[in-house]
Amino acid sequence: MSTLTIENICSDYQGQVILRHLDLTLLQGEIVALLGPSGCGKTTLLRVIAGLQTISQGCISISGQVMSSDDVFVASEQRGVGMIFQDYALFPHLTVADNILFGVKNLNAKERLTRLDEMLDLVKLTSLASRYPHELSGGQQQRVSIARALAYQPELLLLDEPFSNIDAQVRNEMMLEIRAILKKRNVSAVFVTHSKDEAFVFADKLALFKDGAIIQHGKAETLYRSPKERYVADFLGAGNYLPVTVTTRYQVDYALGTLNSTEKLPWPIGSQGQVLLRPQQIEVHSNIDGLGCIVERHFLGAVCHYQVKIGADILDVSSQSTTLIPGQRVDIRIAPHPLVIFN
Numbered sequence: 001m002s003t004l005t006i007e008n009i010c011s012d013y014q015g016q017v018i019l020r021h022l023d024l025t026l027l028q029g030e031i032v033a034l035l036g037p038s039g040c041g042k043t044t045l046l047r048v049i050a051g052l053q054t055i056s057q058g059c060i061s062i063s064g065q066v067m068s069s070d071d072v073f074v075a076s077e078q079r080g081v082g083m084i085f086q087d088y089a090l091f092p093h094l095t096v097a098d099n100i101l102f103g104v105k106n107l108n109a110k111e112r113l114t115r116l117d118e119m120l121d122l123v124k125l126t127s128l129a130s131r132y133p134h135e136l137s138g139g140q141q142q143r144v145s146i147a148r149a150l151a152y153q154p155e156l157l158l159l160d161e162p163f164s165n166i167d168a169q170v171r172n173e174m175m176l177e178i179r180a181i182l183k184k185r186n187v188s189a190v191f192v193t194h195s196k197d198e199a200f201v202f203a204d205k206l207a208l209f210k211d212g213a214i215i216q217h218g219k220a221e222t223l224y225r226s227p228k229e230r231y232v233a234d235f236l237g238a239g240n241y242l243p244v245t246v247t248t249r250y251q252v253d254y255a256l257g258t259l260n261s262t263e264k265l266p267w268p269i270g271s272q273g274q275v276l277l278r279p280q281q282i283e284v285h286s287n288i289d290g291l292g293c294i295v296e297r298h299f300l301g302a303v304c305h306y307q308v309k310i311g312a313d314i315l316d317v318s319s320q321s322t323t324l325i326p327g328q329r330v331d332i333r334i335a336p337h338p339l340v341i342f343n
């Protein structure tokens, strides 16, 4: 059964439409990232799922029960939804243990202790149970907020930019740790972020937002390799665009030659467009008679980032070959792959 079903919902603030005809389905145990630039409506969608805001059209169901529709509105505290915020929202005057048990009702004293032990063990904070929030690091505070949200066994967890206050060096490790906790307990989660890197690490699938609508959703690989539009391609990574003409079902011509696609192109022969080439899809090789010339070089450790002037175009290239220098002539080669072309 799907945990969350969102069908054709709209929502507005004082007559200004914020969410436009959104559809989204989340299966039990799945994690979806709502990804998009600031102000596109991600937090608003989280709020309507949580029941902190109404919708003007459509339907939201959690585990088969309608929560928001034309004639139903289930109060936030009855939705079985846990929330984790960017600022952790812990109670400063309560210990770790009391924070974790704060929302847990309908258990006797013994059951409460068992639940507390289980949660402390899950987030590896057993030795810090009697500390207060100000005596913890940011990462430890975030783990307390996770334990508190999971302590009353929600069907669905909503996370609003939960990692943005965590130091970059420990963020990745923390995301993997929390993801493992959610997977272990088979909890479904909706995760808001404006960072594609966080979305790639933490989520099973992405829903990419633009102006209150979901432009494309699915697995990260699918969106990265087969973006429906340039907005999606650009949001998920750097790209070069070259003007091309489709010459066969598997080939296009550009100013300096032919590119081969390993998948059939969905364009009529003769049509024109812009081919997307990711920096790592372009190989550069030193050649004194090459058509390209290195104009910029940035050493990034495992790879070098080059700008290569070729004809009238400047291409961004990411290469494991780190010995090329500005002014050097090079050949470029593009390995056959499923070409992505936009109008």
Ligand SMILES: Nc1ncnc2c1ncn2[C@@H]1O[C@H](COP(=O)(O)OP(=O)(O)OP(=O)(O)O)[C@@H](O)[C@H]1O
Binding pocket: 013, 018, 036, 037, 038, 039, 040, 041, 042, 043, 044, 045, 194
């Ligand atoms: N309480 C409010 N009253 C009126 N408009 C609001 C309110 N909250 C948000 N908005 C507007 O709704 C739109 C979507 O805001 P929302 O917070 O959902 O975006 P977001 O994608 O989560 O952005 P961010 O990444 O900056 O948090 C914005 O244009 C914002 O100005």
